[in-house]
Amino acid sequence: MSKVIRSVKNVTKGYSSVQVKVREATSNDPWGPTGTQMSEIAQLTYNSSTEFYEIMDMLDKRLNDKGKNWRHVLKALKVMDYCLHEGSELVVTWAKQNIFIIKTLREFIYIDEEGKDVGANVRIAAKELSALIADEERLRAERADRRIWKSRVNGLEE
Amino acid sequence: TIRSLDHTKSEAELAINIKKATSPDETAPKRKHVRSCIVYTWDHKSSQSFWAGLKVQPILADEVQTFKALITVHKVLQEGHPSTLREALNNRSWIDSLNRGMSGEGMRGYGPLIKEYVYYLLAKLSFHQQHPEFNGTFEYEEYISLKAINDPNEGYETITDLMMLQDKIDQFQKLIFSHFRTTGQNECRISALVPLVTESYGIYKFITSMLRAMHSATGDNDALEPLRERYNAQHYRLVKYYYECSNIRYLTSLITIPKLPQDPPNLLAEDESAPAL
Numbered sequence: 214m215s216k217v218i219r220s221v222k223n224v225t226k227g228y229s230s231v232q233v234k235v236r237e238a239t240s241n242d243p244w245g246p247t248g249t250q251m252s253e254i255a256q257l258t259y260n261s262s263t264e265f266y267e268i269m270d271m272l273d274k275r276l277n278d279k280g281k282n283w284r285h286v287l288k289a290l291k292v293m294d295y296c297l298h299e300g301s302e303l304v305v306t307w308a309k310q311n312i313f314i315i316k317t318l319r320e321f322i323y324i325d326e327e328g329k330d331v332g333a334n335v336r337i338a339a340k341e342l343s344a345l346i347a348d349e350e351r352l353r354a355e356r357a358d359r360r361i362w363k364s365r366v367n368g369l370e371e
Numbered sequence: 372t373i374r375s376l377d378h379t380k381s382e383a384e385l386a387i388n389i390k391k392a393t394s395p396d397e398t399a400p401k402r403k404h405v406r407s408c409i410v411y412t413w414d415h416k417s418s419q420s421f422w423a424g425l426k427v428q429p430i431l432a433d434e435v436q437t438f439k440a441l442i443t444v445h446k447v448l449q450e451g452h453p454s455t456l457r458e459a460l461n462n463r464s465w466i467d468s469l470n471r472g473m474s475g476e477g478m479r480g481y482g483p484l485i486k487e488y489v490y491y492l493l494a495k496l497s498f499h500q501q502h503p504e505f506n507g508t509f510e511y512e513e514y515i516s517l518k519a520i521n522d523p524n525e526g527y528e529t530i531t532d533l534m535m536l537q538d539k540i541d542q543f544q545k546l547i548f549s550h551f552r553t554t555g556q557n558e559c560r561i562s563a564l565v566p567l568v569t570e571s572y573g574i575y576k577f578i579t580s581m582l583r584a585m586h587s588a589t590g591d592n593d594a595l596e597p598l599r600e601r602y603n604a605q606h607y608r609l610v611k612y613y614y615e616c617s618n619i620r621y622l623t624s625l626i627t628i629p630k631l632p633q634d635p636p637n638l639l640a641e642d643e644s645a646p647a648l
Contacts (some may be wrong), residue, residue, distance in 0.1 A: 317406045320402050320626065330624060336625075
């Protein structure tokens, strides 16, 4: 059902094909983002600057989503992590300039309907990602050698 | 920035976020609203609207609202755009005025906590005014410890000022613990401990690395003896403080409480052999 609504929204809101890809990868579905989705998005960051900003704008929206949509936030962090490794250099610049968006997620709170602290996933991911962005040397090393990080940022379920 | 900024719309949203963060409910200021205030200062590279928005809220009428406003201010000072610290200096008398809404304990016992929080925030702002090279959470930056080596006198003074602030945090956290009530969750009081843990640890790391740098640069262990003594005393107090925090589940689920060694690290050791923080 949510999939149907999402595709209706994609049409009514006039999202581009790039934005639709990011929305699919960072949806509320309990699975994903898959490795394929993330690697496609990372490749797209090398295209025109319009497409680059479309991706970043959409990730930015997802990162600032409300608690109920904690999966949007968590998945956007995953996609961001992936793009920082495999995407264009512009992603690194963007992340450094906007690190406060990710840093402020380190205290993200959301308790779901069953009383489960699902916000913890976001807090951990945000902590790891902001540490990486702040550590220039480590980021350079991980961008140069994919084996170091590959196990960490694999797709959740492929 | 690429974030689409509709000025009127974001001002209106900021007002709502401030209102909700400082609501009369006796809970922690909601993180999502506090976060929105913080993100606002980065998006606009200014905190002017944040202060203006706070001032129109009727927070003085209610002790819980006043206390939540102080927590919100503290968080925005810590995590907001650097301009926030500078702009806060013009709002000192407003912060001070938050004291005056209260007389005595208050219905729910927030009176002394508000008083102490105002006192602490004003001390923090004075520190930042004198040492503008520090950010809101005292995050470790290599260049500041280097600066201390170049000018040992200034370094000595900076460390003394940092230690004064650390003592004030200690005084404030003890007051918060002593004001826990046996009924209820104490969530609102506990949430004030969050920025204090962050800040005390930032200060601790700074002092440690600055003192080490000063020892190896000056080689004058005798002159630095008073600082070492005070450092050790503060270390033991922090160990105790973090231990007490680690027993509060609400706190440990939200932030990582730093783990310090039982005994203070050796400040005279060479950098390579010095224990990592």
